[in-house]
Amino acid sequence: MKEKKSKKSIVLVVFLLLFAVSIGYAVLSGTFNFIGSISIKGNQWEITPPTEEEIEEEPKDPENPPVIETDDKGNVTIRYKATLEKPGDTYTLTVPVKNDGSIDAFIADVKTTVNQKSAEAEKYLTYSIVAVDNAGNESQLKGKDLLSNSQVKVKITVKYKDDDVKNLPENDITGIEFSTVLQLEQKTN
Numbered sequence: 001m002k003e004k005k006s007k008k009s010i011v012l013v014v015f016l017l018l019f020a021v022s023i024g025y026a027v028l029s030g031t032f033n034f035i036g037s038i039s040i041k042g043n044q045w046e047i048t049p050p051t052e053e054e055i056e057e058e059p060k061d062p063e064n065p066p067v068i069e070t071d072d073k074g075n076v077t078i079r080y081k082a083t084l085e086k087p088g089d090t091y092t093l094t095v096p097v098k099n100d101g102s103i104d105a106f107i108a109d110v111k112t113t114v115n116q117k118s119a120e121a122e123k124y125l126t127y128s129i130v131a132v133d134n135a136g137n138e139s140q141l142k143g144k145d146l147l148s149n150s151q152v153k154v155k156i157t158v159k160y161k162d163d164d165v166k167n168l169p170e171n172d173i174t175g176i177e178f179s180t181v182l183q184l185e186q187k188t189n
Contacts, residue, residue, distance in 0.1 A: 046101035056094040087162035104187035115177040
């Protein structure tokens with residue numbers, strides 16, 4: 001009986017060894033074939049511009065609505081005009097940025113510029129650009145994830161400084177034109 005078990009064990013070991021050597025030889029010689037098919041779809045992030053109803057602007061200027069554009073790299077440019085007539089006035093713009101694509105992205109950089117005509121007025125202003133969640137909590141926008149099939153609300157606030165009312169500008173500073181660019185990059189993990 002022991003002899004029979006011993007023979008079975010030896011046969012099994014020899015068979016496994018032969019099988020492993022065969023597989024190893026096939027892999028190393030390149031003759032091991034897998035038969036089947038695979039399809040790979042292109043991945044991308046796709047930034048969908050918000051509708052007019054999704055944009056929150058205070059005070060609202062129907063003659064100069066904000067413009068949201070994307071370029072071929074998926075970067076988002078938000079152009080807006082702030083009308084601030086006196087110290088303490090504030091302009092707020094909240095824009096949802098949606099990624100309807102199939103890969104995750106993140107906001108790598110945020111840059112705001114003021115048009116040349118308004119550059120002198122910039123010293124009388126403060127502005128902030130943050131991410132805001134549905135509960136109204138604000139967080140840093142740079143580095144924020146923009147995952148596939150999700151959105152980030154971008155809140156832009158421009159304020160006419162009221163801390164130095166003795167040194168007001170001689171000219172009116174209404175109609176200041178801003179351009180904010182959100183540079184997106186692919187999220188790698």
